[in-house]
Amino acid sequence: MVLKIGTVFIEDPVILAPMSGITDLPFRDLVKSFGAGLVVSEMVASTAVIEANKRTKKMLEFRKSGSPISIQLMGRDPGTMAEAAMLCQDLGADIIDINFGCPAKKVVSGAAGSALMREEPLARKIMHAVVKAVGIPVTIKMRTGWDINKRNAPELAKIAEDIGIQLVTVHGRTRCQFYDGASDWKFIGAIKNAIKIPVIGNGDITQVEDAKTLQQTAHTDGVMIGRGAQGRPWFLAHVIHFLKTGERLARPSSTFQLNIALRHFDSMLSYYGVKRGIRIARKHLNWYTAGCYSYDMYKDQLLKSDDPQQIRTSLSELFHLELDVPRSNTAFV
Numbered sequence: 001m002v003l004k005i006g007t008v009f010i011e012d013p014v015i016l017a018p019m020s021g022i023t024d025l026p027f028r029d030l031v032k033s034f035g036a037g038l039v040v041s042e043m044v045a046s047t048a049v050i051e052a053n054k055r056t057k058k059m060l061e062f063r064k065s066g067s068p069i070s071i072q073l074m075g076r077d078p079g080t081m082a083e084a085a086m087l088c089q090d091l092g093a094d095i096i097d098i099n100f101g102c103p104a105k106k107v108v109s110g111a112a113g114s115a116l117m118r119e120e121p122l123a124r125k126i127m128h129a130v131v132k133a134v135g136i137p138v139t140i141k142m143r144t145g146w147d148i149n150k151r152n153a154p155e156l157a158k159i160a161e162d163i164g165i166q167l168v169t170v171h172g173r174t175r176c177q178f179y180d181g182a183s184d185w186k187f188i189g190a191i192k193n194a195i196k197i198p199v200i201g202n203g204d205i206t207q208v209e210d211a212k213t214l215q216q217t218a219h220t221d222g223v224m225i226g227r228g229a230q231g232r233p234w235f236l237a238h239v240i241h242f243l244k245t246g247e248r249l250a251r252p253s254s255t256f257q258l259n260i261a262l263r264h265f266d267s268m269l270s271y272y273g274v275k276r277g278i279r280i281a282r283k284h285l286n287w288y289t290a291g292c293y294s295y296d297m298y299k300d301q302l303l304k305s306d307d308p309q310q311i312r313t314s315l316s317e318l319f320h321l322e323l324d325v326p327r328s329n330t331a332f333v
Helices: 025-033 046-051 054-059 078-091 113-118 120-133 153-163 185-194 208-218 235-245 254-272 274-289 295-304 308-321
Strands: 003-005 008-010 014-016 070-074 095-100 138-143 167-171 199-202 222-225
Touching (some): 014 235, 025 254, 046 054, 046 070, 046 078, 070 078, 078 095, 078 120, 095 113, 095 120, 120 138, 120 153, 138 153, 153 167, 185 208, 199 208, 208 222, 208 235, 222 235, 254 308, 274 295, 274 308, 295 308
Parallel strands (some): 014 222, 070 095, 095 138, 138 167
Antiparallel strands (some): 003 008
């Protein structure tokens, strides 16, 4: 099923979610290399885009080979958001995504992210300003609402559609849930029923079957995967294959997983430099190896060492011990 977002076409609407501190260029490139339909940048503050500091420039980097390019912006000032969107368009972005969904306290304390779902008039102004400022499609990502007593996503989605937003992605929890409880896929369906533009469902897709169940439950136009891809950059490709064929691909071999982990590790060192690259790589190494039988034996060497070669050696030894040992964590299935 081809997804149309304004003038942009996504052949396989299985999308990598924007995740702050995770979906940087090395990770997006890796996920895209397996065939993901779309990968979205990590959330970038609109003020930082305008100031263009060194860290923000890194966050905005992409390769055209990863097209189409979607950059997610966060902020609460309509003018600043519009200016940032224009700058991203000039950099080569194909899609601008507005963040109305981040539940993080540091974002919400600045009255941005999911906090804007409590301020529909301001959310409207932000969307209107960004849509008018750029000539590329604008999308939004949100939660079902602030809390269980104010699940206003259907109303906000209708406002977005009327303004000219081209697609809505919904994580099926409220802000106050953070990641507790279950993603409410039926409620995502209510949002789909409220508007005519495409809707993408997000939340709790950890197995390939989950993606199909979400689509059947909510009748969405595609799915977005976040935490399910951590330590499994190939997972979106497996979901695409299952949705097309009904066939569940086998869990990648330990040798395959080792090679991918090493490839990702080296790309982070090349991109960030050794010192910073190792620091950023640690969370990914933890995800790659957390389900391994011998994880505890190598945890300190992987997550505390500052020696790249020791880390590579430890990774290799750990995964070689896995060759004939079943995983203890279903996340690696």
